[in-house]
Amino acid sequence: MSHTAKNLISNLSVDCVVFGFRNNRLEVLLIKRKRNPIKERWALPGGFILADETLDDAAIRILEETSNVKNIYLEQVHTFGAVNRFPARRVVTVAYFALIDPEKHSLKPGIDTTDAQWFNVTETKGMPFDHDDILNKALIQLRQSVRFKPIGFELLPIKFTLTHLQTLYESIIGMHLDKRNFRKKILKTGLLIPLEEFQKGVSHRAAQLYKFDLHKYKKLVKNDYSFQI
Amino acid sequence: MSHTAKNLISNLSVDCVVFGFRNNRLEVLLIKRKRNPIKERWALPGGFILADETLDDAAIRILEETSNVKNIYLEQVHTFGAVNRFPARRVVTVAYFALIDPEKHSLKPGIDTTDAQWFNVTETKGMPFDHDDILNKALIQLRQSVRFKPIGFELLPIKFTLTHLQTLYESIIGMHLDKRNFRKKILKTGLLIPLEEFQKGVSHRAAQLYKFDLHKYKKLVKNDYSFQI
DNA sequence: ATTTCTTAGTGTTAATTTTACAATATGGTT
DNA sequence: AACCATATTGTAAAATTAACACTAAGAAAT
Numbered sequence: 001m002s003h004t005a006k007n008l009i010s011n012l013s014v015d016c017v018v019f020g021f022r023n024n025r026l027e028v029l030l031i032k033r034k035r036n037p038i039k040e041r042w043a044l045p046g047g048f049i050l051a052d053e054t055l056d057d058a059a060i061r062i063l064e065e066t067s068n069v070k071n072i073y074l075e076q077v078h079t080f081g082a083v084n085r086f087p088a089r090r091v092v093t094v095a096y097f098a099l100i101d102p103e104k105h106s107l108k109p110g111i112d113t114t115d116a117q118w119f120n121v122t123e124t125k126g127m128p129f130d131h132d133d134i135l136n137k138a139l140i141q142l143r144q145s146v147r148f149k150p151i152g153f154e155l156l157p158i159k160f161t162l163t164h165l166q167t168l169y170e171s172i173i174g175m176h177l178d179k180r181n182f183r184k185k186i187l188k189t190g191l192l193i194p195l196e197e198f199q200k201g202v203s204h205r206a207a208q209l210y211k212f213d214l215h216k217y218k219k220l221v222k223n224d225y226s227f228q229i
Numbered sequence: 230m231s232h233t234a235k236n237l238i239s240n241l242s243v244d245c246v247v248f249g250f251r252n253n254r255l256e257v258l259l260i261k262r263k264r265n266p267i268k269e270r271w272a273l274p275g276g277f278i279l280a281d282e283t284l285d286d287a288a289i290r291i292l293e294e295t296s297n298v299k300n301i302y303l304e305q306v307h308t309f310g311a312v313n314r315f316p317a318r319r320v321v322t323v324a325y326f327a328l329i330d331p332e333k334h335s336l337k338p339g340i341d342t343t344d345a346q347w348f349n350v351t352e353t354k355g356m357p358f359d360h361d362d363i364l365n366k367a368l369i370q371l372r373q374s375v376r377f378k379p380i381g382f383e384l385l386p387i388k389f390t391l392t393h394l395q396t397l398y399e400s401i402i403g404m405h406l407d408k409r410n411f412r413k414k415i416l417k418t419g420l421l422i423p424l425e426e427f428q429k430g431v432s433h434r435a436a437q438l439y440k441f442d443l444h445k446y447k448k449l450v451k452n453d454y455s456f457q458i
Numbered sequence: 459a460t461t462t463c464t465t466a467g468t469g470t471t472a473a474t475t476t477t478a479c480a481a482t483a484t485g486g487t488t
Numbered sequence: 489a490a491c492c493a494t495a496t497t498g499t500a501a502a503a504t505t506a507a508c509a510c511t512a513a514g515a516a517a518t
Contacts, residue, residue, distance in 0.1 A: 009321075083281055414476095433495080
């Protein structure tokens with residue numbers, strides 16, 4: 001109803017795997033639809049593409065419409081085209097992953113959704129359609145990407161401690177990292193700016209805060225330099 | 230005409246970037262269409278998806294139909310959805326890259342194509358639609374993939390010399406490699422089987438032939454081992 | 459105010475990997 | 489027999505990675 005007037009492309013959809021870092025764990029945003037075919041089941045936010053928007057634009061719009069999430073990092077993952085992945089008719093879907101800092105976005109269900117919540121990535125089995133596969137593929141790509149692009153910072157507040165950053169990397173790649181080696185390596189990239197500011201309200205020694213040097217990163221990318229964690 | 234009876238999905242296509250290694254260079258397969266909108270221009274082989282085939286199947290069929298190329302390595306690259314990428318109407322295309330050994334496939338234009346030929350990757354500028362972008366993206370992904378997956382072997386005959394293999398890697402990543410270091414590294418993967426056979430018909434010392442150990446590779450993949458060139 | 463608790467912060471050494479580099483071997487051609 | 493082209497092989501220096509444990513700071517508890 002909300003879309004039919006907008007000239008949507010009914011056999012092409014976008015599904016988004018939105019990752020967030022909460023409670024020191026990697027979590028994923030799921031929504032509940034008001035209507036069939038997946039009424040009242042948790043699923044990836046998704047929707048059909050409009051005739052006059054690009055795929056990226058569709059992903060951005062869908063995230064805003066279903067859960068009030070805006071202005072985020074987006075990366076196309078894969079296009080899923082199994083013949084019967086959608087029961088009613090043939091629908092091919094382009095999967096994206098998105099990264100946000102959950103603190104910065106208050107989830108609000110949209111016109112077509114009854115709920116939007118964060119779930120631990122390990123507790124999402126049993127989603128409708130091929131959403132389990134999509135999440136899995138997005139997770140694999142996130143693990144790849146995070147080692148070669150500084151996308152980890154998208155999941156953190158602007159100011160963060162090195163321990164935060166390390167915990168984030170650990171929760172994405174699923175391995176423990178050595179504290180001293182991690183710090184050496186991440187500082188050597190030159191992409192972190194130490195601030196004259198420290199954690200507050202903690203009952204132990206306060207850690208120094210850092211921020212990501214976006215300017216320097218853009219220069220590096222332009223000059224084809226690369227880094228690796 | 231050839232397709233309309235087959236229930237095709239008219240807003241979803243597949244385009245294929247077929248790489249081959251010929252004359253010690255990386256080349257790409259282009260075709261010429263009989264009909265508009267790109268009659269008589271060199272372009273990537275592509276076509277619409279049928280209602281009852283997956284995206285991968287569409288890519289396989291299209292390659293066979295347009296140029297008689299069968300049984301090849303395929304990898305999905307990216308889905309291109311700029312609103313006006315196709316002039317007549319909205320068409321989103323899923324791009325694949327494919328790897329073949331040109332010696333193993335004799336190119337034959339299909340029912341809808343007048344010609345199919347190999348081009349050096351640097352000589353393809355000016356293709357219709359967004360095919361230049363697609364080729365570029367495929368090339369970037371090939372360069373990534375070739376370092377982490379043993380896909381280089383897909384481009385060579387079953388039996389090859391280490392110099393062949395090195396030249397192939399060099400032409401893909403666009404850098405000169407040290408001969409001794411390359412050999413050490415590639416042999417250390419354990420994925421090459423030396424044969425008791427040598428080059429023939431060369432007017433200099435004949436090089437030993439090797440083949441790729443597919444069996445061992447499958448075991449490695451299953452056990453999550455990885456390698457890197 | 460002393461002790462306790464929790465996390466922050468830091469350097470060195472050994473092991474491994476990467477890089478740089480050149481002489482001899484083989485087989486066909488002249 | 490000399491020549492030519494490519495094949496084949498090892499070592500040492502440099503760089504990177506991996507392993508590892510103590511002191512510092514600040515709040516909370518006694």
